Amino acid sequence: MSNEMNNPHQEITHPQAVAIPVPTGHETQVAEGHGIHHHEPFITKYIFSQDHKMISKQFLITGIIWATIGGFFSVLFRLQLGFPNDHFMWLHTIFGNWAPNGQFTPEAYYGLVTMHGTIMLFFVLTAGMSGTFANLLIPLQLGARDMASPFMNMLSYWIFFIASVVMFSSLFVSTGPFSGGWTAYPPLSALKDASPGSGTGGDLWLIAVLLFFISQIFAGINYISTILNMRTKGMSMSRMPLTIWGLLVTAILGLLSFPVVITGLVLLFFDKHLGTSFYLNSIYISGHALPNVGGSPILYQHLFWFMGHPEVYIVILPAMGIASEVIAINCRKPIFGYRGMVTAFFAICILAFLVWAHHMFVTGMNPYLGAFFVLLTLLIAVPSAIKVFNWIGTMWKGNIHLSVPCLFVIGFVSAFISGGLTGIWMANSAIDLDIHDTYFIIAHFHLVMGVASILGMCAGVYHWYPKMFGRKMNNTLGYIHFWITLVGAYLIFWPMHYEGLAGMPRRYYDYAAWHTFAPFEGVNTFISVVAIVVFIAQILFLFNFFYSIFKGRKETDPNPWKANTLEWTTPIHPGHGNWIGEIPEVYRWPYDYSKNGIDFIPQNVPLGPEEEIEVAKENQPQPV
């Protein structure tokens, strides 16, 4: 589409795939060229920027801020779980009513847990993850000057930003933030009087999450249309780096699943404010029967988990893409089984829509129906295993450089395996009936999704930092950050498997009333202490990240990792438009490492004479 364009001042035409025409703005705003970049006013350069690289940084920094808040909240509620009998007066000083005598109230505790889940899953690992890497990498790795619709791209960030503001403000309402869990099951979430957090806090939660989904739908439409329409010459789909494949499938999953949960949330809103009873049936609140009859809370669960399961893959697929790319570069080997990887992405995409009810085995569903979901859930382990096999296959006999991003990717693979294996247990409904809603679930999804994709995201940040900021992060701090995080994560989540198998339920405020769980008191304290240490280690990362933006060692090599993909053919500080002069043309796939004794051959290097012969041989039936 815009690939032959060599005049960066020209407006980037958007393909017809973009949604409803955007009224103003887009036509009038002309993309600035690189040479005159510093003339651009502050507002359009840093704030209402339409440059995909700036939007990517905005998503990343917003995500980091949210991760800090969400992580801090987990430390706070771990204080309650680890030290149920202690009073910390400083909590009262900071949090006032939330912790009247130095201990969080049950309401505040549930608020913290709910906010932790919502923030981490939606704001950090969905918006932060896809927002950062899709915006940065799609145009740069495919050879496009910007996204299909830079305006819609900017819009998606700002809608997300408003969602953030709304969510943040809910922390300050007097009745507290929403406290019904990140899944917001009715009736708790549908009745204002069900709990303090279900009042104003619940409304703000609902608005923020709806805005968030809308922003991600906009973003996703943009990602898909850019990938399909704006690849440079020679960049056929089968030559795309796996990062892009991951992001493509992520966007497809989001586009098809977010509207469904929007439906669910709209109905929830009606139940709450307009007197309908979609999810409500014969409920008693403080001795009085409510007039609402006829609804079913299970319907909400279906609508929610129809998004909920794809969502967990939305969180992990970008990390899988990053892992594939980083691992090939750091092992100086072509990725093992490129086609298998792509097929696995699509298998995951399809299966992800067919397994949602594995979150609902205990809702009294027909066991025969359950059996189908057991089967499909077990099936999804197959493409996941293919990917793991291929990463390990890539490392096998590779010339591994244990750089910081590479370590994070190895950590990612490890956590993904550890958490994925327990998924296979829970997929069997007979086992799941026993361990559902226990700490076993917490251990499963934190390892497979939480830890794995945070590690993948860190790998991505360390790897593409030089591209984003033109400077380097400090390596030593990176190594320390990695080891504390990885070891800490295992120390935190591994013991939870035992707690869960012993039946310890999740989402409880205090376990003192149960004898069975008394032996876990020490374990709980231990987990909380490690959680605090790991949180402190993240401050190293924060320092490293923000300090290096201004004071990090300047990057002098445009291709510091000796990588093949196109983003490293741009200048160290690319302007809006990315390439000075023409966009490079692509002649090969991105994984020609150690080919014919050459360390690496970037994608824009034409085939050598020997290679031409090879290709001709491969394509014998239809010669090129």
Next chain:
Amino acid sequence: MWLAIAGICMFFAAFTSAYIVMESHSSWQDFKLPDMFWFSTAIIIISSFTMHLSVKSFKEHQMMRYKTLITVTALLGLLFLIGQGLGFSNMYSRGITIQWNLSAALIYIIVSAHMLHVLGGVIALFIIFARAYRRHTRTYDPVPVEVVATYWHFVDGLWIYLYIFFLLIK
């Protein structure tokens, strides 16, 4: 555009599956849909025709006819919205409010969600209409018009699907 349409399809698919689920519940009460809906159905089908004709005249560079047809389409769209509104007031006057029964609530919600999408289409029509006037240099790039037309036919088809669905499921 096709991507947006896929998203919207999922949105309404979720609604209709909610409808099917709720419908099986014992407290579900059916009621007669307002006759007005037949009228608006006819209107929106006609508007798809005029939309089609306007794209055709655009491609034949008959700008005057194009402008007229696009105006007619937009007006028919507005008429459709009014028709739906009248249908609602008819339901309301029969005491079928949103709280009356889930059946009514779902009809209200699904129909108004669809109306919002039609409204979006009307706004898009006005935008390309304004463009046709603003442009001094004539451009005959049919892409924006075609995109709007695709969307228009889609919301039309969506309504037909929804209406048949409501009628059949009774």
